[in-house]
Amino acid sequence: MNHYSDLKDLKDFQATVDLALELKNDPYAYEDLGKRKTIAMVFFNNSLRTRLSTEKAARNLGMDVMVLNVSNSWNLEFEDGTIMNLDTAEHIKEATQVIAQYADIIAVRAFANLKDKIEDQQEKILNAFIKNAGVPIVNMESALSHPLQGLTDAITIKEQELKKRPKVVLSWAPHPRSLPHAVANSFITAMKMSDVDLVITNPRGYDLDPEITAGTEINNDQIEACKNADIIYVKNWSSFDSYGKVIQQDIDWMMTQEKLGHAKFMHCLPVRRNVVVEDAVIDSDQSVVIEQAGNRTFAAQAVLKLLLKDLN
Numbered sequence: 001m002n003h004y005s006d007l008k009d010l011k012d013f014q015a016t017v018d019l020a021l022e023l024k025n026d027p028y029a030y031e032d033l034g035k036r037k038t039i040a041m042v043f044f045n046n047s048l049r050t051r052l053s054t055e056k057a058a059r060n061l062g063m064d065v066m067v068l069n070v071s072n073s074w075n076l077e078f079e080d081g082t083i084m085n086l087d088t089a090e091h092i093k094e095a096t097q098v099i100a101q102y103a104d105i106i107a108v109r110a111f112a113n114l115k116d117k118i119e120d121q122q123e124k125i126l127n128a129f130i131k132n133a134g135v136p137i138v139n140m141e142s143a144l145s146h147p148l149q150g151l152t153d154a155i156t157i158k159e160q161e162l163k164k165r166p167k168v169v170l171s172w173a174p175h176p177r178s179l180p181h182a183v184a185n186s187f188i189t190a191m192k193m194s195d196v197d198l199v200i201t202n203p204r205g206y207d208l209d210p211e212i213t214a215g216t217e218i219n220n221d222q223i224e225a226c227k228n229a230d231i232i233y234v235k236n237w238s239s240f241d242s243y244g245k246v247i248q249q250d251i252d253w254m255m256t257q258e259k260l261g262h263a264k265f266m267h268c269l270p271v272r273r274n275v276v277v278e279d280a281v282i283d284s285d286q287s288v289v290i291e292q293a294g295n296r297t298f299a300a301q302a303v304l305k306l307l308l309k310d311l312n
């Protein structure tokens with residue numbers, strides 16, 4: 001594997017899920033694989049889980065870790081041919097090549113701006129690293145996808161040891177802010193690569209990119225969609241059609257115990273309690289959000305192991 005920009009970069013998705021579970025069982029089995037190798041984690045946006053779990057994963061493999069918060073660095077220019085006499089002090093072309101001299105693998109977090117759909121679909125920042133750096137790039141959430149989270153979600157569902165072909169529901173929930181589509185996109189992609197029955201439920205006007213949801217049932221009736229679910233994965237996203245807009249915040253879409261039924265509750269975190277999910281759900285035994293966040297380490301470790309194997 002050259003890069004991990006998307007779940008589709010994995011040659012064998014289910015084998016990678018199994019590898020992550022093996023690593024969870026024995027985290028230091030490959031503690032020398034990354035000896036004298038360095039990962040640089042570059043953050044254009046905030047993070048708690050991705051930052052710490054990716055660092056932990058790299059250290060479990062014996063790697064050195066460097067972190068760059070771009071907000072503490074120089075303002076970067078992304079356009080070609082710009083006369084840089086305004087606010088930008090360094091071009092992404094130099095920045096990526098310089099970072100690559102200090103690191104064997106670069107991991108990048110650069111969210112959607114949610115203002116311009118075409119610009120977000122170009123994945124400018126992630127692709128600038130892939131084009132210029134010359135070392136493997138790991139996507140720690142880009143404009144369109146969050147493949148470390150999607151892999152984690154598949155691992156967490158596999159661990160639940162549910163019936164064959166469980167019913168998995170991805171439910172939209174209200175949120176006061178405009179949030180990206182990346183987590184939902186990668187969850188759908190991961191579920192399409194898994195042996196599950198996936199149903200998406202969201203209000204009208206909140207359908208995700210049809211290229212990603214193609215072939216998956218979309219039900220605008222949340223109560224009906226959640227019936228007999230084994231897993232309910234809750235997430236807010238802003239409108240895709242009215243790009244980046246919050247077009248409704250109907251609290252009736254919050255996940256409640258009644259809608260959850262006997263299902264397990266999943267969410268990528270961070271989550272706004274009593275907006276996205278009521279306390280009774282997230283505090284219940286049916287909530288697996290803490291285990292899910294814990295599995296971020298082993299998803300990242302599996303990906304880094306695959307990249308290191310091809311580096312060595």
Ligand code: CP
Pocket residue numbers: 046047048049050051141149268269270
């Ligand atoms: N789920 C997730 O990516 O969490 P962070 O934004 O805290 O990294």
